[in-house]
Amino acid sequence: MKLGDVAIVAGKELRETLRDRRTLVVMILFPLVVYPLVSLLMAQVMASHTARGEARLSRVAVVGPPALAEPVRARLRAEAKTFAPDALGASARVDAEADRAAVESGAVDAVAEIAAGKDGATRVDLIYDEARDESRQAHDRVGEKLGFALAPGCGKLFALEEKNVAPRARVGGYVLSKLLPLVVVVMIMLGAFYPAIDITAGERERGTLETILSAPVGRFELMTGKVLAVATLSTVTGLLNMTSMSLTMIEGIRLVGASSPVAIPWTRAASTLIVVVPAAFLFGAVMVAIGAMARSFKEAQTLLTPVYFLCFTPSLIAGLGDWELRGAAAVVPGVNVTLLARDLILGKATFGASLLVVASTLAFGALALSLAARLYDSERLLAADEGALPLLAWVRRLVGLGERGPAAASVDANPGQSLALFGIGFLLVLLAGVVLRRHLTLNILATQWVCMFGLVALYARSLGRPLADVLRLRRVPGRALAGATLVGLSSWLVLGMLAQWFLKPPKELEESMRHLIMPNEGGRGVGLTLLLVGLTPAICEESLFRGAILRGFSARLPRVTSAVLTGVLFGLFHLDLWRLLPTAILGVGLSLIALETGSIVPSMVAHFLNNACLIVLAYLGHDDVGGANPGLATQLGLFLGGLAVLVTGIFLLRGTGTEPTNS
Amino acid sequence: MTSALGVTASHLTKRFGAALAVDDLSFEVARGEIYGLLGPNGAGKTTTLRVLAAILTPTSGHAELAGVDVARDPQAARRKLGFLTGSTGLYARLTGRELLRYFGRLHGMPPATITERTALLAGVLDLEPLLDRRCEALSTGQRQRLSVARAVLHDPAVLVLDEPTVGLDVLASRFLRDFVRGERDRGKAVVFSTHYLAEAELLCDRIGLLHRGRLLAEGSPADLRARAGGASSLEEAFLRFVEGLAPGAPSEAPP
Numbered sequence: 001m002k003l004g005d006v007a008i009v010a011g012k013e014l015r016e017t018l019r020d021r022r023t024l025v026v027m028i029l030f031p032l033v034v035y036p037l038v039s040l041l042m043a044q045v046m047a048s049h050t051a052r053g054e055a056r057l058s059r060v061a062v063v064g065p066p067a068l069a070e071p072v073r074a075r076l077r078a079e080a081k082t083f084a085p086d087a088l089g090a091s092a093r094v095d096a097e098a099d100r101a102a103v104e105s106g107a108v109d110a111v112a113e114i115a116a117g118k119d120g121a122t123r124v125d126l127i128y129d130e131a132r133d134e135s136r137q138a139h140d141r142v143g144e145k146l147g148f149a150l151a152p153g154c155g156k157l158f159a160l161e162e163k164n165v166a167p168r169a170r171v172g173g174y175v176l177s178k179l180l181p182l183v184v185v186v187m188i189m190l191g192a193f194y195p196a197i198d199i200t201a202g203e204r205e206r207g208t209l210e211t212i213l214s215a216p217v218g219r220f221e222l223m224t225g226k227v228l229a230v231a232t233l234s235t236v237t238g239l240l241n242m243t244s245m246s247l248t249m250i251e252g253i254r255l256v257g258a259s260s261p262v263a264i265p266w267t268r269a270a271s272t273l274i275v276v277v278p279a280a281f282l283f284g285a286v287m288v289a290i291g292a293m294a295r296s297f298k299e300a301q302t303l304l305t306p307v308y309f310l311c312f313t314p315s316l317i318a319g320l321g322d323w324e325l326r327g328a329a330a331v332v333p334g335v336n337v338t339l340l341a342r343d344l345i346l347g348k349a350t351f352g353a354s355l356l357v358v359a360s361t362l363a364f365g366a367l368a369l370s371l372a373a374r375l376y377d378s379e380r381l382l383a384a385d386e387g388a389l390p391l392l393a394w395v396r397r398l399v400g401l402g403e404r405g406p407a408a409a410s411v412d413a414n415p416g417q418s419l420a421l422f423g424i425g426f427l428l429v430l431l432a433g434v435v436l437r438r439h440l441t442l443n444i445l446a447t448q449w450v451c452m453f454g455l456v457a458l459y460a461r462s463l464g465r466p467l468a469d470v471l472r473l474r475r476v477p478g479r480a481l482a483g484a485t486l487v488g489l490s491s492w493l494v495l496g497m498l499a500q501w502f503l504k505p506p507k508e509l510e511e512s513m514r515h516l517i518m519p520n521e522g523g524r525g526v527g528l529t530l531l532l533v534g535l536t537p538a539i540c541e542e543s544l545f546r547g548a549i550l551r552g553f554s555a556r557l558p559r560v561t562s563a564v565l566t567g568v569l570f571g572l573f574h575l576d577l578w579r580l581l582p583t584a585i586l587g588v589g590l591s592l593i594a595l596e597t598g599s600i601v602p603s604m605v606a607h608f609l610n611n612a613c614l615i616v617l618a619y620l621g622h623d624d625v626g627g628a629n630p631g632l633a634t635q636l637g638l639f640l641g642g643l644a645v646l647v648t649g650i651f652l653l654r655g656t657g658t659e660p661t662n663s
Numbered sequence: 664m665t666s667a668l669g670v671t672a673s674h675l676t677k678r679f680g681a682a683l684a685v686d687d688l689s690f691e692v693a694r695g696e697i698y699g700l701l702g703p704n705g706a707g708k709t710t711t712l713r714v715l716a717a718i719l720t721p722t723s724g725h726a727e728l729a730g731v732d733v734a735r736d737p738q739a740a741r742r743k744l745g746f747l748t749g750s751t752g753l754y755a756r757l758t759g760r761e762l763l764r765y766f767g768r769l770h771g772m773p774p775a776t777i778t779e780r781t782a783l784l785a786g787v788l789d790l791e792p793l794l795d796r797r798c799e800a801l802s803t804g805q806r807q808r809l810s811v812a813r814a815v816l817h818d819p820a821v822l823v824l825d826e827p828t829v830g831l832d833v834l835a836s837r838f839l840r841d842f843v844r845g846e847r848d849r850g851k852a853v854v855f856s857t858h859y860l861a862e863a864e865l866l867c868d869r870i871g872l873l874h875r876g877r878l879l880a881e882g883s884p885a886d887l888r889a890r891a892g893g894a895s896s897l898e899e900a901f902l903r904f905v906e907g908l909a910p911g912a913p914s915e916a917p918p
Contacts (some may be wrong), residue, residue: 207750211813214716215769216738299778
């Protein structure tokens with residue numbers, strides 16, 4: 001074998017592959033940024049789910065002759081963090097019908113019917129509902145507490161007898177509801193994947209694009225037809241999977257010898273069709289839109305693989321967590337269809353929630369369709385291939401290697417650089433977080449000043465521009481500063497109230513935020529906290545997001561699109577599922593301020609005041625907006641008051657700057 | 664009133680970023696005329712034809728097909744147009760008959776008319792034994808004949824053919840040229856792009872010489888040869904125009 005030839009071929013292949021920036025994105029950005037991000041978000045859901053389950057008190061009623069029942073009550077009462085004492089009751093009468101009804105209605109999680117048993121053991125008939133999580137948990141807890149209790153002679157103290165009140169079909173429904181919604185949604189996406197590529201990028205690759213574009217058919221009609229075809233195929237895939245999964249799962253349960261037989265609730269399973277069709281339309285439209293951007297089958301695969309991953313993440317999070325189908329969850333694509341499918345199988349879906357899910361999914365689908373029609377742009381698809389983005393040249397500059405080759409001269413801010421900056425910054429913050437997780441103050445300083453501000457400084461150097469220019473650090477009129485001040489003073493209240501109403505964070509998050517602001521019970525002091533958690537992020541996060549990242553997006557994209565993209569990345573950067581939406585909205589607002597005023601100063605001011613208000617409130621002990629549970633009138637009053645200040649701030653900010661430029 | 668002109672291109676310019684693909688191009692094609700767009704690869708022929716087909720929007724200038732403004736009403740313009748692309752542009756997994764039915768329906772043709780026109784074209788283009796075979800199973804020549812049938816199925820007033828003889832053998836090329844002449848004789852305006860100079864000389868009534876997006880010269884083959892100082896062939900005439908040696912050639916070649 002001629003090793004020289006091997007090296008020549010390998011060198012050429014590597015050179016060619018590394019010049020494909022999409023390959024680089026999938027190869028580097030996804031393993032290093034997206035996958036950790038998604039995994040951490042899912043871990044948060046799981047941890048919260050587990051914590052909530054453990055914190056829940058089981059409502060178990062104990063009935064039977066006092067002489068036998070009271071020792072059982074005493075044992076359960078001793079576990080005050082596990083069993084609700086008020087549910088234990090004191091009834092001496094065993095009424096099988098009433099006990100069963102109490103469990104079925106959910107009035108209690110389980111009923112322990114106590115009677116005298118054989119061999120000196122007290123007989124405990126545990127009535128529970130196998131198709132209800134709380135009841136199953138109560139069953140397990142009672143089993144743990146009583147099942148292993150031994151009498152002095154080492155005989156069993158209690159003889160437990162389980163009596164499940166759930167009918168076979170409901171148990172079947174419960175089992176199906178755990179996995180089927182997720183599998184169906186994922187399969188719908190998979191069903192859309194290749195057809196979407198085939199009818200978009202495949203069309204171009206086979207040379208039929210030009211032919212169809214010269215036919216008298218509108219772009220929107222063309223894309224609607226394509227999306228309908230993809231949606232039909234993915235619907236069929238979803239239905240086939242649903243049927244196959246149902247049968248396999250039930251047969252699997254039978255084969256492993258489950259204690260109680262189960263049946264498939266076919267009517268309920270079939271009712272998930274309500275979800276399958278709109279979900280197929282949405283995912284079909286999204287995938288066709290992405291496919292429409294690609295210029296070849298390979299490029300479409302490269303683009304769609306991460307999109308597929310990102311699309312099924314919300315479903316995965318919804319499937320793993322114990323979310324209720326209400327508030328924001330009912331309109332988040334992917335999450336809402338998964339939850340509705342689950343509720344339909346369990347027979348607890350409401351008409352209103354179903355309507356909201358279907359309508360919002362179809363609306364998102366229509367948006368994706370109109371995007372697909374816009375992206376199926378013959379100008380771009382048929383034009384001579386653009387030159388590759390000079391990513392390598394940009395990286396060379398970034399690390400200070402200087403220019404090389406003609407492409408280097410054309411490097412300037414663009415969306416690709418924004419994404420790369422986000423990826424690098426995210427990775428650095430993640431690493432710093434792991435290394436310095438025990439040192440909170442050092443962690444904040446390192447992530448903010450080194451990983452974010454330092455990165456932006458390096459970026460400015462790579463562009464050969466002054467840092468102040470890259471950041472758009474410009475003087476602004478007093479009116480702009482006044483507007484930013486009002487926005488900063490009110491945004492936390494408006495966003496906080498919205499989060500309380502529609503996306504209430506769990507207690508653990510509130511605790512971790514409180515710890516961030518007031519470690520050691522406020523021992524850091526309010527002044528230092530304002531510097532560390534208020535001013536530092538206002539400078540460093542603004543430099544990265546409203547400075548460098550927004551600069552890249554706004555160089556090529558419309559103002560609102562740039563602000564939304566920057567805001568979404570800002571939300572993701574905070575690595576917290578419950579804070580994602582509020583921080584993303586705040587990020588969009590700060591981006592719009594920076595774009596409107598043409599300077600980063602007002603967004604820094606607003607960011608600082610937003611943080612400062614939360615810090616001061618925490619030190620005053622008033623940080624739990626929803627915790628005090630004020631009446632609706634007070635809540636509305638606070639919200640509307642905050643909104644009025646916010647709107648005034650926005651009004652003052654309008655027209656206070658010049659159009660942003662790259663120069 | 665029906666326009667006597669099949670195609671009007673007026674000061675068409677098309678840029679792709681910094682690249683200038685078509686530069687202030689104007690020409691007209693009458694009904695019953697074959698107009699050849701002649702030029703080397705990268706001269707701007709395909710871009711010009713795509714602008715005529717309302718697939719690309721010109722950076723400036725405007726175009727009309729059979730009296731319909733392409734930019735103002737692209738759908739109506741496309742109904743007047745039969746466009747044969749550089750590739751055969753056939754759906755590999757459809758049969759010839761299915762393909763013709765698909766495009767016929769997109770053109771709003773009634774089913775009976777589609778059947779009638781399919782039968783007629785199958786006879787003229789020798790497609791009868793091929794119509795029920797999948798396009799992927801056809802040879803290059805057969806595919807091109809089917810593409811031609813697809814382009815003329817709705818009997819358009821204007822035919823735009825982008826290098827239709829590329830990859831065809833001598834017999835198939837001649838068959839295609841005869842068909843195009845027949846369409847011309849039926850009163851259609853034909854724009855025929857090619858970089859085969861001999862083919863253009865054989866087929867076209869008038870020729871526009873295109874180089875780097877600009878029209879160097881325009882006229883009948885004989886006229887162009889004469890204007891190039893009595894060049895012995897169209898190829899020689901073209902080279903003289905490109906090198907600026909011909910009396911009517913632009914004095915300064917574009918960058």
